Amino acid sequence: MDRNRENKSHIKEKRIHTMGKPVKITINDREVSCEKGNTVLEVCRKKGIYIPTLCYDERLESYGGCRLCLVEIKGMAKPLSSCTTPVEDGMEITTESEKLTGLRRTMLSLILSNHPDDCMCCEKAGDCDLQEMAYRYNVKPGEFTGEKWDLPVREDNPFITYEPNKCILCSRCTRICNEVVMAGTIDLTGRGFHTMPDTAYGAPRSLKNCEFCGQCVSTCPTGALTDRKSRGKGRSFGMKKVKTTCSYCGTGCNFYLNVKDNEVVKVTSDYDAPVNKGNLCIKGRYGYDFIHSPERIRTPLIKKDGVFHEATWDEALEFTAKKFKELIEEHGPEKVGGFSSSRCTNEENYLLSKWVRCAIGSNNVDNCARV
């Protein structure tokens, strides 16, 4: 592992020397200024120029595997993959041409030749990169025929469902597992036609071999890896997506709560989030069930003779205020206090702090920072 690291840093070092130097390039006859150290794909994405990709994820090192991001560069004999080609001053780039479309169609046809034609009931339909690209380039299944994978769906754990037949071998899942999380749960196994991402010896995923961060699900461009808990609960386009901040540790990851019929059914990555760039952990991605737990308290409760009784808000609030008033009058405000919570917002904490100091009249207020 160490040797690998030094090799990598050596390459990076070379790139860093000229990194950031401004250069001018031409994309589709349009002059564009950008910085050295970026790839052609990165520059195009920044400028809003579409290039199809299947194996690219901003969080990963460039791979150049899917060959869809091929572009033509003046002076080069053959098209080059834009995700692995750094920009050079004066480069003239074409991102769409008859030749490129032909190449991309062939690539997609080859992928579809070993892919189930079940978009109509696929969990990922409507949010699938492969489906989107086949549509865009008008590629239908069946152009190439041959043997197809016929492997069972794997539901060996409660978090991640794996449908190997839908895998297109972009290796994004294995790379995110080994580059970003370094959990080493999955890798490409087998050779030739039998190559597929899997755990060591095809063992079921468990806490022994997996962190269940769901990073592999977040990067999968097809329906091969999906969140098991939300399967069958709605298509991506039928969900209201609400961007928010995680309520577990202090990292402050952003993500989208996917809501259908007033129920949070899934958490999806916010790839632009400044803190986490779409990365999440088991708690952030899968720890949302408590929101709709049947054990949530639904009405105010007042205890009489050691037993809780449901009460109206008016009764509960009136009783609370009355008792506080009495105790403050009898013992003084120094004998009354409040705890706030880090689960609560800044606004709620500010108000609790203000409330204890102003309405009760003591400074007995604290939070859980020490535990």
Place this chain on the structure above:
Amino acid sequence: MASLAAIFGSGAMTNSIREIEGMEVIFIIGSNTKETHPVIANRMIKAYRKGAKIIVADPRRVPMVRFADVFMSLKPGTDIALLNGIAHVILKEGLHNEEFIGEKTEGFEEWKKSVEEYTPEKVERITGVAKKDIVKAARLYGGSRKAGIFYTMGITQHTCGSDNVRAIANLATLTGNIGRESTGVNPLRGQNNVQGASDAGCMPNVYPGYQLVENPEVQAKFEGAWGVPLSPKAGLKATEMIPAAHEGTLKALYIMGENPVITDPNTHHTVEALKKLDFLVVQDIFLTETAALADVVLPSTCFAEKDGTFANTERKVQRVRKAVEPPGEARSDLSIILEVAQRLGYPMKYTSPEEVLLEFGQVWQNLAGITYQRIEKEGIQWPCTDREHPGTQYLFKGGFPKGKVPFSPVSYTPPAEVVSDEYPFILTTGRNLYQYHSGSMTRRVDAIESHAGEPYVELNPSDGERLGIGDGEEIRVASRRGDIKIKARITQRVSSGTVFIPMHYREAAANVITNDALDKKVKIPEYKVCAVQVSK
């Protein structure tokens, strides 16, 4: 945080999370980053892949050790000796930053004398860390001018917690590894908005924005802003209120979203204390162990049911947005507090959560520039002093608020409770990757429960063999305060003589046995060290 504030003038993570990628050396002490802050660990891994060197100091073989160039497995509670030992080697080998020390610090000569006695040989005896590892760590950290230190409760949850933080600050000051991009001291906050709760003045000695209660000018300022006379006396800390309740000197308590029965040390004592209160109100989303003891329970909303902001560990104020309606008649904490205040004769009028944040910005300059519109897309890191201010990526760029940074001599003191013949093991507690804190949220996630739903105690194989305890066997762990029955997990993660229990499980709550001894200055309980016996 308080000690960090006393030294540098501000108590928060000095760098941004994204700056981790640019660090040359990452020194992690008392933080199980890969499990408690997995996404921050991802950034560290990215730095590692770029060639950064990682130093880990922890009593347990935590997962980040896999990436470490040096792993120092110290005995729990010996952090000061280790940190002073590293400082000793840095000085001896001339790796300290003379320019920084001369220009920006004070008290160097006196402090220098205080670490003279911490020779690697002596430190090896106290901490159990091999001499060569101490020297290697010192050369790595001292040899870099772009190094970051990361710590969490492994440093602070000790009776000497605030001194531990001082010892860390001394190292950063000695090498000048502070106040620059990708260079600094970074306490990682364990809870989503603990930074915000502290910022908002939910602490007994300060008003919102860390402004001292006992300063008459500050008091006058807040009396002006809030329109009522305020108490000039600092209040009680949470860890003091519970004993006060036990003694009968605290009569009523209002708890918003907390579960001290599980999270506070010495559970039996906490339960007794809460039972002695004349009146207890708990505002929560579940009938927690604490809510069960209340006289009134008020149903509130969780993060998915309300609008507002959280401040993360790097001081970034980010939006929380309402996605679903609350269950039944549950109401937002904000509206509940307003109602209670109204009925207590202190009406507060706000039409939206944003209005509250704007008022917060009026009483604390560091938030003055933040509006919901400005943080719609991306949060802003305080200090953000006006509407044009872009926020602050890392602290102390333009120098330290108090002028010079003081070196503060700290010496090693053994934990409040040391091992004896009767209680020969050291128990340390913490979290695991899958569950969170008191478990009232994660333990209601079936998928997580099915995989990590059972409490366990980690025990070194050699200790297991000696006591005849096998993996999965139910054993008894007892301290002077209580005992629990729990399954043994035989693992190399803990060294011989140390056991670890995750804190999440109410059926074998670690805090039944932990020690409620507190740090003298900041009143943090010593969760990380207590003496226990282990038997079949």
